[in-house]
Amino acid sequence: MKITVVGTGYVGLVVGACLAETGNDVICADVDQGKVDGLKKNVLPIYEPGLEEYVERNQAAGRLVFTTDVPSAIRDAEVIFIAVGTPPDEDGSADLKHVLAVADSIGKHAAREVVVVTKSTVPVGTAEKVAAAIRPHATVPFHMSSNPEFLKEGAALDDFMKPDRVVVGVETEFARERMAELYAPFVRTGKPIIFMDIPSAEMTKYAANAMLATRISFMNEIANLCEKVGANVDLVRKGIGSDSRIGPAFLFPGPGYGGSCFPKDVKALVRTSEERGAPMGVLKAVEDANEKQKHRLFQKITEVFGGQLKGRRIALWGLAFKANTDDMRESPALVLIEELLTAGATVVAHDPAAMHETRRRIGDAIGYAKTSYEAAQGADAMVVVTDWNEYRFPDFARLKSVLKQPVVVDGRNLYDPTKMESLGFTYRSIGRGR
Ligand code: UGA
Numbered sequence: 001m002k003i004t005v006v007g008t009g010y011v012g013l014v015v016g017a018c019l020a021e022t023g024n025d026v027i028c029a030d031v032d033q034g035k036v037d038g039l040k041k042n043v044l045p046i047y048e049p050g051l052e053e054y055v056e057r058n059q060a061a062g063r064l065v066f067t068t069d070v071p072s073a074i075r076d077a078e079v080i081f082i083a084v085g086t087p088p089d090e091d092g093s094a095d096l097k098h099v100l101a102v103a104d105s106i107g108k109h110a111a112r113e114v115v116v117v118t119k120s121t122v123p124v125g126t127a128e129k130v131a132a133a134i135r136p137h138a139t140v141p142f143h144m145s146s147n148p149e150f151l152k153e154g155a156a157l158d159d160f161m162k163p164d165r166v167v168v169g170v171e172t173e174f175a176r177e178r179m180a181e182l183y184a185p186f187v188r189t190g191k192p193i194i195f196m197d198i199p200s201a202e203m204t205k206y207a208a209n210a211m212l213a214t215r216i217s218f219m220n221e222i223a224n225l226c227e228k229v230g231a232n233v234d235l236v237r238k239g240i241g242s243d244s245r246i247g248p249a250f251l252f253p254g255p256g257y258g259g260s261c262f263p264k265d266v267k268a269l270v271r272t273s274e275e276r277g278a279p280m281g282v283l284k285a286v287e288d289a290n291e292k293q294k295h296r297l298f299q300k301i302t303e304v305f306g307g308q309l310k311g312r313r314i315a316l317w318g319l320a321f322k323a324n325t326d327d328m329r330e331s332p333a334l335v336l337i338e339e340l341l342t343a344g345a346t347v348v349a350h351d352p353a354a355m356h357e358t359r360r361r362i363g364d365a366i367g368y369a370k371t372s373y374e375a376a377q378g379a380d381a382m383v384v385v386t387d388w389n390e391y392r393f394p395d396f397a398r399l400k401s402v403l404k405q406p407v408v409v410d411g412r413n414l415y416d417p418t419k420m421e422s423l424g425f426t427y428r429s430i431g432r433g434r
Helices: 010-021 033-040 051-060 070-075 097-109 126-137 156-161 173-186 198-229 233-241 262-275 281-293 296-304 332-342 355-365 372-376 396-402 417-422
Strands: 002-006 025-029 064-067 079-082 114-118 142-146 166-170 193-196 313-317 346-350 381-384 407-410 426-428
Touching: 002 010, 002 070, 010 025, 010 051, 010 064, 010 079, 010 156, 025 070, 033 064, 051 064, 051 156, 064 070, 070 097, 079 097, 079 173, 097 114, 097 126, 114 126, 114 173, 126 142, 126 198, 142 173, 142 198, 166 173, 166 198, 173 193, 193 198, 198 233, 198 262, 198 281, 262 281, 296 332, 296 381, 296 407, 296 426, 313 332, 313 372, 332 346, 332 355, 346 355, 346 372, 372 396, 417 426
Parallel strands: 002 025, 002 079, 025 064, 079 114, 114 142, 166 193, 313 346, 313 381, 381 407, 407 426
Antiparallel strands: 142 166
């Protein structure tokens, strides 16, 4: 099939590369000349394991083409994915100006019957707005579809190639058939394509992210309470996760959720719910709990040092909002860094992928170390912020020997508290003892 993906951000690139991988002819269009120039040379604007090889292979095979010429990319497409950014505007609602600009172009330039798919996360009612923007100029029939994306950064290719399910909102048989054909190679293991009406598909995306964010805030608050009552959140997590109605995934407490999705989508859903007169108080609480949680690591460090952080050197292991990404958007590390610096501490950080992006944001306000042990060298405490695999099994003897004081504050519960104490560390984690 001839596919056009407009927008080469995270979602657009993954969709384009994966659809090319299954033999479609894909054009990825973006107005950003610099980005497109880079992509033509297989230079990706984001870090995602495996994506570079996909782009390189499919570009070499001629199935994946990058261009800034949006009108000509639209002209001959059978399916057009709109995957441009929807940044939150001041009041937290998604700003649709890029989406609607693409819609306008589709109306003006589409030259064959086409399915128009909203792939960016967009509020309920957006497909209708897109259709309204296409209609006045359209010279060919078009069919709307909403096909929310559920991929996770760091595991995006796997999530796309082997999805738990594909959700597709359609209103015509034509769109349904096209989308079924397009996704057939990805659901051969028997996973479902769930067809539904368009508003339900749009809502499903927000409901999924909001539910996951709710689980995290819930577990973070349970963890904080565990500390007060002498319970161990690891055991509580296993205890409740084995209930098949609850399930074991996404119950890990930590320094608060970050990234480009949960914070933005929770805000947008709160806003929609208020606008539509069905306010979701539960989500407001999820947001508040997350804001509070982003201060937990700083509180723990402060407690260890009796409030005296001036002149202390603190090592951070991890900066990205989660492992396997260089994404710093809404990362709890940024909140922690600001608090540490304000308290007069110096910060030296290590991250396998996100140091470059951190430097771009905050420059040399902190030091950057080539290795995790170099970061810990001479530090008064080491703080685990991100759950990178390489931090899971450190050489504790070496860590202890390079630290000035054997203090470890573990924001991801990577280590065993009993073991850490027997090794002579002052150890703090989330929801397990102190
Ligand atoms: C999230 C969803 O998981 C995807 O399904 C969705 O497609 C995506 O948003 C999106 O809307 O585009 P992502 O933001 O890449 O994906 O990252 P997650 O792996 O979901 O992690 C989000 C945050 O929750 C991270 O800060 C992570 O550290 C935190 N988290 C996750 C926890 O604190 N505890 C957990 O148990 C799981």
